[in-house]
Amino acid sequence: MSEPTKKSMDEIMALCKRRGFVFQASEIYGGLNGFWDYGPLGAQLKKNLRDAWWADCVLNPPAAPGGGDVAMVGLDTCIIQHPKVWEASGHVAGFNDPMVDCRESKKRYRADHLWVRSATGLDGQVFLVCLAAGGAEEANDAWGAMKRRKDVPGPIWDLLVQASGTDRAYTDLSPEQRAAVLGPDASKPGSLTDPRPFNLMFPTIVGATGDWETNKAYLRPETAQGIFVNFKNVVDTSRVRVPFGIAQTGKAFRNEVTPRNFTFRSREFEQMEIEFFCRPEDAREWYVYWRDNRLAWWRSLGLASDNLRLREHDADELAHYAKEGAGTSDIEYRFPFTFPGFGELEGVSHRSDFDLRQHQQHSGVKMDYFDQERNERYIPHVIEPSAGLDRGVLALLCEAYTPDPERASKVYMKFHPRIAPIKAAVFPLVNKDGMPEVAERLRNDLRARFSMIEYDAKQSIGKRYARMDEAGCPFCFTIDGETLTDNSVTVRDRDTLSQERIALDAVVGYLADRLGSAR
């Protein structure tokens, strides 16, 4: 295995913009922090990934641990659910980030971003604050950056240069010490409040009364709850029997205080979630099934094994299994912005019977399941593989990005053919002499069978190849003078750069073989 190299996130983002994979949302109005739009190539890439997930998880899931079928059904539920759903799920009470307000500047900060050092001045000892999102390691850099600023007022500058001591978390200070903290945008100490919970759900108002208190609702922070509240509906109307899974994809919203890392932590994002219902004693087996199959799935889409890893949350899981659950793990990808570390792509966790039990208690509707085989009634346990669609797209983009100084494009996107937005391109070598007619016929044949087919008759053939390299199109078919005499075409392979001639009427089969079940 070669030593992993860190790719440039700036270059990847620039290509995403330049080639229409990802745009900043509302860009002409200055953008909106934490929101991203997908351009033509990005929208198709995202659709291909979503469709591949649906095909492999809902329509044709992997065989069960002992062989045989795994029962899966799909669902498509609302973004706005009844507010009681989020009370039952715990999101109203518990889905919070602690925030600190400044009474003087009216600004608000994440409590865990405030780092302090002590200094003496302004009537005694005060604590000076810096802001660092990444924790104590970054705080030191933040102090350095502050010292390079020209706009720090004189009295605070005097404190700054003599501020010393280990960086301490604001949240660790005593009430007396907090009263001596000088806020980042304040002129006098003592303006910061104690940390207070800030709910990460986006609120809205349903109905015509416009009343904020009585008609408040929330945008879902996860698609999972739409599945849990429909558990009885699905059992009653489908033929599914435990063990079985319910899957859905869809938008979710979290009012992240600090969105960052391109589309990795955004406020509007899409999830692909499975809730798999099983007997409590089978939870471990199904946990292992989903953990291993989901990891294999990401691999199958071209994420290299050294950039992908499985991280179990609990090293002692086997010993503690009975009381701590069947397991929890993250499937992680080494993004350029986490390098050499990893960032979460999908979480696989044993949610036990927590959610169904909560909804039973809050709704008064029975959530237990009658197991005919056992003549027994119980609330099923749940294994949840929860993947981020946007994060998946981002991992595919980062993985595909391949600098190559030898090429005209200097870079190519090495997408797995199954998820590549453009499956193939058809070029007439020159835009005359009967070549366009043959090329258009081939393009039409391919379009009827495969998803996105590019047709390009402009510029030099080299420039056309370069465009397709940047778009990640795996195969280019060129119609030239020879085609007109012997019905052969040139196929150019994006990755090997090899060019071979195949029969015109073999192109559909050639592509079908290489795209497999993806069209």
Next chain:
Amino acid sequence: MSEPTKKSMDEIMALCKRRGFVFQASEIYGGLNGFWDYGPLGAQLKKNLRDAWWADCVLNPPAAPGGGDVAMVGLDTCIIQHPKVWEASGHVAGFNDPMVDCRESKKRYRADHLWVRSATGLDGQVFLVCLAAGGAEEANDAWGAMKRRKDVPGPIWDLLVQASGTDRAYTDLSPEQRAAVLGPDASKPGSLTDPRPFNLMFPTIVGATGDWETNKAYLRPETAQGIFVNFKNVVDTSRVRVPFGIAQTGKAFRNEVTPRNFTFRSREFEQMEIEFFCRPEDAREWYVYWRDNRLAWWRSLGLASDNLRLREHDADELAHYAKEGAGTSDIEYRFPFTFPGFGELEGVSHRSDFDLRQHQQHSGVKMDYFDQERNERYIPHVIEPSAGLDRGVLALLCEAYTPDPERASKVYMKFHPRIAPIKAAVFPLVNKDGMPEVAERLRNDLRARFSMIEYDAKQSIGKRYARMDEAGCPFCFTIDGETLTDNSVTVRDRDTLSQERIALDAVVGYLADRLGSAR
């Protein structure tokens, strides 16, 4: 053509619930008015319709008016856009329903639902109010219903029985007359306000300040604006040249005051929208292209010609074309709840350069396009085919619903094979004697190639057919004793009920022929 018959919406809704097409959202918490979830069959039906639209509008659109290609690209933009997007689009100022508040009861009514008759009592002449959503025609029935109520207080009952005169709209009354109106939930006249605009956009708050005024944003009321604000991005990063279209599907939200008619008018819904950019003088030609092709597309999915119609908004369109635009029309379906009338499925309209011009003005970013062929700069005109995905699904459900007293199921869902959620079912006649093994192999072969394949080994074959009839599965393949000796299977056709024997190894081809480009 046979006389159209009105199907029962109650029966259709009951089947949708019973077979898992559509559930009330948040049902275990009493539901949320105007929100619906899709069950396993509904989610797949909706996905099939969305995918068919994408395939036929984005990947492989119909040939241009004079033959040749139509350039189309996809997009996938955020639900939450910058609030200025909605100022520019006119939705902040103009997307309103007039509402009337009652100062006494604190209730709120749609102004156009209030109908009055005059009466004498309570110190002089008053106007009595009834509520009727459907206009003056329904108001008469509403008076009758009020008179059958037992809970009307004595003084108001006295007014009610003598209330007379033509039903008049509350909005037509003079200020003096309004002061004498007795609100529907009030005890004294004069409690109703003048009509005031109520914005139909769902508000939310972006960011950690939680400040309602400075950080207000909206859920998009249409996907179209996400396309307009990305117009320059798409032109700059793709190879598209006017004329070309940008398409996207996605959720949109309207805080309807009176959601109704099942999923027809709901608060959360999904759109499939195209914005097609063209030279102003070509607008008429592209309007006709899209109008006719979109109508043909809905027909191709099985909506019968007598239940589908095109309604031009302006009968004199040709004469007024130059000053009134290239045209606006609705593609309408005869739903059971509109019968014998029609309800909108898709609107095709000439939006001129309104939206791009508005965004240019509000953002300061140039939205003009340089036409190289003509060496000319202009803001393109737009033809917009805007379809409702949920309405499309509802039309397909209503169209498919076919009562048949001769069948065990008494009803079958006659979905076009292309959009049917289950493409085929495989049954072993009995669950032993080697039949399940053959059936499972066939099922696996079909699953690898086609989307949703049902496998069922339980109950009598008649009950299994009945289940598939209600689910709208077009083809059932049964493995029986003969299969084991001569490798033939029975294929049963949902619509004709014919059963024929075909070779086991011909099943994939049989299905591929009948499903066409849909898998």
